[in-house]
Amino acid sequence: MASIVAVIASTHHPFYYRASTATGEDRPPFADEWTRKILAFRETLTRARPDVLVMVGSDHFHQLWLDNMPQFLVGKAPYYDANWYNEEREFGLPRMLLTGQEDLSGHILRAGLDAGFDLAFSNELRIDHSITCPIITLRPEADLPIVPIYTNIFAPPLPQPKRFVQLGQSIRDIVESWPSHLRVAVIGTGHLSLELGGPRQFGPHGPDPEFDQRAVEWIANGDLDECLREVTLDSLHSPGNATHGFMDFMLMMGVAGAGVKADYVDTLDLFHTMEAYFTWYPNGAPTA
């Protein structure tokens, strides 16, 4: 059976690509520290020597729209074009082409449906920065086949937080039951406290540093009990109006397992939002 060699949860900051590639006067003062942290984070994936990446993210009203909105969707395609005109325009993100791992997509869909998740699917999916940001930070060669999984954290009504956790737990079981010798990393991105298009946006820190601190502790310690006690669809409005993206972190806590401490934890306090990076090694940390 396949093995999960790394579970990775991260924020996805669309400004990283431009900040890290800028030079001279265009290079922001925080770019060097940010790049150092990303390179260290990247090494946690590289060391695990994955063959396949399962990528959990959320479409930002690019391909998925309010006339036909899935809650959880699995891509099943041989290729995925990536990034969109408005992401080039606002963030300077490059166009990309990623290869798909259709066999694993099919396995996740079949096993997920049989496990009680009525997953939507797409045979032609153009992915956006929720998935390309971690490709850029963690595997910029973009040379590994992927299975994209989209969640709706964006267009209410949303699934309950516990449903994200349960989906993460199911993804763990499903990937580990894939009849393959390949080494799989499961990578998901979300947000800590975040405000977009509201009065608290683009402040000197994230809109709710206290929430961020608690959230980082929940994730680092795998503290799903406390996290599920504290977090509801209603409560997530208060740290910032885009904080429902935290539920993708909860999904990744489900993949990593209740009570399992992360093997790698790092954060970076930036303007607008706090960055956070976590890696778990389900089979023990790889040796160099």
Add this chain to the structure above:
Amino acid sequence: MSKYLLNKFLFMVDRDPELVERYRSEPRELVSWWEAECANTVLNCHTGEASTWLRFADVEREALATHDHVKLFELGAHPFLTLTLFIALFERDNTEPLEYQKSYGARLAHFSMPYPDIAT
């Protein structure tokens, strides 16, 4: 009142560079044209198929025609869609980084929790 149609306008204009420019330079004309020609388009569908019932309330049409992002927030337009399009319209006028984004937030400072409901 149709939060969905407000969002559909923001979504369709944002993804088309030509419409972004027309909305920046002639917002009232663009909104009128869009409501007449595009509001009832069924997206991701056979070309030419259309709905028959979608139209703006007066307050929505006026908010769009006057670039009034504060009113759009109050009406429950999706904040991500509004912000993304308005950055495309006005960030180019910045004299320092994030100037427009910060002033956009400051103009919303009178809103407190809970914010207007964005469910469609």
